Amino acid sequence: MAAFWKRNQQKLAPWLFLLPGVAMFLIYVIIPIFQSIDISFYAWDGLGEKVWVGLGNYVELFGDEAFYTSLKNNVIWLVLYMLALPAGLFVALFLNQTVRGIRIYKSLFFFPFVISQVVVGLVFSWFYDPSNGLLNLALQALGFEPVPVLADENWVTYGIIAAGLWPQTAYCMILYLTGLNAIDPEQIEAARLDNARGWKMLWYVVLPQLRPATFIAVVVTVIGALRSFDLVSIMTDGGPWGSSRVLAFYMYEQAFSEYGFRMGYGAAIAVVLFAIMMVYIVGFLWKMYRDERGGR
Template identity: 35%
Template sequence: MSTATTSTRSAPKRRRHKDDTKLALMFIAPATVGLLVFLVWPLLTGIYYSFTEYTTLTPPTWVGLDNYAALVADPVFWNSLKVTVLYVVINIAVQTAVALVIAVLMQRLTQSTILRSLVLTPYLVSNVVAAIVFLWILDTQLGVFNIFLQWIGFDPVSFWSSETWVIPTVALVNVWRHMGYTALLLFAGLQSIPSHLYEAARTDGAGEIAMFRRITLPLLRPIMALVLIMTIIGSFQVFDTISVTTQGGPADASKVLQMYIYENAFGQYQFGYASALSVALLVILMIITFTQYWLSNAGKSDLD
């Protein structure tokens, strides 16, 4: 009897697992409230307003699909969409190519943290400040760049007032600002590629270009797809650079969708129609995102 009692007392007690559910809910509550108040509620409200006529002076009046019918027949909307797509194509093509080159150079040629940090420096400058600086630099009469062009024998270029040059100019200004951040994302993806693959390829006599085509690009595909989705969504939302420099001119040549939405909402106080334009932009971005995700097989990796 005593032996059994002793063994019972010496047996270790099972530790109860503490329920951390309440603590976890406390930590995620602020983010959840912020998500609901600043994202979900405005989204639902905007969708509702898109079916109404709302000018802030009178209560919203339900008009059904009238705003969307007006949108389809609106030539300014289609021009803004065309201008936005042109901007996105130039911005994404140049930005991705330059950022990929920078990321590969950072991985292959340098281990300096200082140099890698300097690449990110333009991203620390706000869009408004960058737009103002380049507005001065590229000014037709007093801009440093046009003075340089005249010094080497070329005529000055109207970067901000030419229908031909304005969108490429805005796109390249934003390429300068965002390429460092994009390069950093791609560099993080390059770090996940096993180094022994490059060593084996180098042993077989492969050069840098061959390794880039056969190892780097295929294995970087999931990260590249994610980066493209993020940058395309951000490019479709361009506003501040154009608002500071051209305000949609000349002759609507730089009036992107965000600028047209802003003009309808805060210039003409047509919040119902502006909401319909915003919902149309949301649908466009959703279609582009899911299509790109599906075509690129972003959810699969060649390393698996």
Template identity: 35%
Template sequence: MAAIRVTASPLVKPSLMSRIGNNQALLGYLFILPSLIGFIAFFAVPAIRSIFISFQEWNLLTDAKYVGLENYQELFADDRFWRSLQITVTYVLWNIPLQTVLALGIALLMERISNSPLLRGLLILPWLMPNVIVAMLFVWLLDPTLGLINIFLQNIGVGQQGFFGDPNQAIASIAGVNIWRHMGYTAILIYAGLKTIPKSLYEAARVDGANGLVQFLRITLPLLRPVLVFVMVTSVIGSFQIFDTIAVATEGGPAGATRTIIVYIYEQVFERRINMGMATAASVVLFLILVSVTIVQIRSFRGNQSDLADYS
């Protein structure tokens, strides 16, 4: 409507709408404004505030008290904190390599044998299920005495497995549940990456006599790198923050075997009368770890560059 008025009477100054419309940069900012507001309100401000809170003794209900580095000293002196870091890293090492390799395999299979949107829909189905439901499902499936999977394992002679109840298997079992949940979604991301690789490259490779493996190693993998880096960075960050499956399936047990860093932070608040100082100090440490890991990942895999230019 505004635009019509401008053309109808050119003497009138261009309306606000049309001026914004003509300013590309401003328009861009307007488009990201809603998520920017959300980011500032729900991420940036709480994140910065939590850095301040980590230097305080505060339960959110009474007055805060500045204590300097005391929370960090207590944190670093706590064996449970170090163990939780170790458990978290173990989880990430179970979770990420298996999940990424499986997802890559599924994506390649899809590209080879089926283009069906139905298949792609089915693959992300586990990812669409709420985490709590998935965890409950596996608590029953993996139960040592009543669980379907254990009854199957006993029938084929593998024998009963403790899974969530066995401290040596619990963290790997949690990782297994999340691999099952996420690999389809990750496969779809990689599949989208595969679609961006020009077919002509493979034709040229075939003319040159390169076999499937060589094509995969020399064309597919290098050209998938930006997508793989994106997948790795986001899934590693998510993996470090594992909580919901554990909260439902093991509550950090047995014997503390699944107390990951986020479970540790949760305990500081809900089991230690809202000890926000310790909780935020641990969060700041986790934040620094994630920033470092992400920088290393992006640097070492040159995730911001594509090799496609080299092939032309």
């Protein structure tokens, strides 16, 4: 035993160190993925017997209006959530200066990311309230009709995304702020000597150096948009008549909510959502792999 250990110590040690992490990852991430895929082939209420339905859940899903509404909303989320990047960059550039009390301003801008999404949702629901909300009081003061943002099927998703952008912008801002700290002052200096300023400076000198920050910001924003759930649940509960649902919320509704408990159907939605995320995850892993090899 001791001899074996001595011989293979070098080879075994990394695996031993990895073991706790790998075990956790297997138990909480990898195995559940396969379990979900498995459940999606059954009709199951979570209590009784599972009944094998094959691809039945998927067939139903592709004929389900609510599924397409959720999918469409997910796309809108994905696209509009990307606004958090330029907005975050802008705030970061704005805050990247040394004036008295800048730390306070920075923390104030970062504040929405720290508070719970539930609170953000509540604040925005009050903001949009058709009778007493700030937005509609302002609209009325300007002579417009009040808009019940959260009760109007055409506005509701945009209203929720606007609420989501507030913390997401703060997140991107902090990523860019750290990125800006790492910018090489000599390059800026050199660019200045070559008479670069304004947009050109930003586009050709600053942004290329911010690429790692941009990459992370894109990834967290995509993931944030795809798993958007809390805001939908708090602000509209998927309504009005299900028009603000996103896939994550629809899955929850089908599988766990008061009127749901169709575990198989919920799992099928989860699998579809997983497939969409997989596109990004694969892209992410591929880029990491490429960077690692390039770095050697």
